[in-house]
Amino acid sequence: xTTVPVDASCAAPDQSAPLPASVDLEKETVITGIVTAAxxxxxxxxxxxxxxATGEFAAEVVTSPAGQFRFFAAPGTxxxxxxxxxxxxxxxxxxxxxxxxxxxQVG
Amino acid sequence: MSRDTALVSADxxxxxxxxxxxxxxxxxxxxxxxDGGHLPGAIKLDWKTDLQDPVRRDFVNKExxxxxxxxxxxxxxDTVVLYGGNNNWFAAYAYWYFKLYGHGDVKLLDxxxxxxxxxxxxxxxxxxxxxxxxxxxxxxxxAIRAFRDExxxxxxxxxxxxxxxxxxxxxxxxxxxxxxQEQAQRGxxxxxxxxxxxxxxxxxxxxxxxxxxxxxxxxxxxxxxxxDTIAYCRIGERSSHTWFVLKELLGHSNVxxxxxxxxxxxxxxxxxxxxxxxxxxx
Numbered sequence: 022x023t024t025v026p027v028d029a030s031c032a033a034p035d036q037s038a039p040l041p042a043s044v045d046l047e048k049e050t051v052i053t054g055i056v057t058a059a060x061x062x063x064x065x066x067x068x069x070x071x072x073x074a075t076g077e078f079a080a081e082v083v084t085s086p087a088g089q090f091r092f093f094a095a096p097g098t099x100x101x102x103x104x105x106x107x108x109x110x111x112x113x114x115x116x117x118x119x120x121x122x123x124x125x126q127v128g
Numbered sequence: 129m130s131r132d133t134a135l136v137s138a139d140x141x142x143x144x145x146x147x148x149x150x151x152x153x154x155x156x157x158x159x160x161x162x163d164g165g166h167l168p169g170a171i172k173l174d175w176k177t178d179l180q181d182p183v184r185r186d187f188v189n190k191e192x193x194x195x196x197x198x199x200x201x202x203x204x205x206d207t208v209v210l211y212g213g214n215n216n217w218f219a220a221y222a223y224w225y226f227k228l229y230g231h232g233d234v235k236l237l238d239x240x241x242x243x244x245x246x247x248x249x250x251x252x253x254x255x256x257x258x259x260x261x262x263x264x265x266x267x268x269x270x271a272i273r274a275f276r277d278e279x280x281x282x283x284x285x286x287x288x289x290x291x292x293x294x295x296x297x298x299x300x301x302x303x304x305x306x307x308x309q310e311q312a313q314r315g316x317x318x319x320x321x322x323x324x325x326x327x328x329x330x331x332x333x334x335x336x337x338x339x340x341x342x343x344x345x346x347x348x349x350x351x352x353x354x355x356d357t358i359a360y361c362r363i364g365e366r367s368s369h370t371w372f373v374l375k376e377l378l379g380h381s382n383v384x385x386x387x388x389x390x391x392x393x394x395x396x397x398x399x400x401x402x403x404x405x406x407x408x409x410x
Contacts, residue, residue, distance in 0.1 A: 071305050080306040
């Protein structure tokens, strides 16, 4: 069994980092993507909130300078809501085990 | 305590940047945020390296806390205004900590870093230079800190509030969804604990909801007046946020934060665990 070397805290790992080699995609459900503005440019420093199927908050991360975000969720339907100085936006995604990619546009 | 004494707005904070006797303190687990830009004049505290004992699982003791605050230039008479990322989780944790060690005037910045950034208020990279002080802490106030044995005794008798996300409460996830999920401990919650995710208490910009909204949320969840309350999460920082709401904003009299939280309880041998969305029986 692989183990994931995260420390016992709830702070967001660096969203711009590639997935750690030790993350087991047979087990993890990763939702990842980029926040963009209306003109298509990436929005760094946006706050991306992961909401569950009932709309309840599950997690929040800040996008990397390249606009990237990443969550470790579970299979199912989720809403991604992004807040930024360029405006807000949201999108719904159905995640499966492994990596699910989706973008969020704000503005 | 009340909103007027425990909380300051971003407007108040911006007007009081640099004011004599007011110290802004950013508290984060990842201090990269501070290094990339912080409130002008703010110092930083690292949730782990500054506030946790380097060896045992516990936080720094009275002497270590005194040495830390003295070195960072915080005096006993200073008004300490705490803020941070993660919707102020770690700032609320530090607030609880300052209260535990008896600091006189400590406040939380409503909305923390997030509102400040979304409002496009000033951030600087300059590091402040504060003169060393001689800080004197009180003995830790265990009236606001719960330990595992009293948590087990509280099952079925006190208000237990699990402030993690619904999926963590039910045992479907073991950690918040921005972290990898593999963990040592079992999933689930403490039997009879009600689920009130910390996020219910906050607006999406990180500010706290109104007192009336907050009262309704905890009443609807089944928190009983007249009973003592223990809040917990996974490692005790999200539950500090809820502890702050119940004790400091709503003025409940006996509220404790269980900082051992699920990473301790979920690893204990022989204690009861409830699975699923219902509180379960004692």
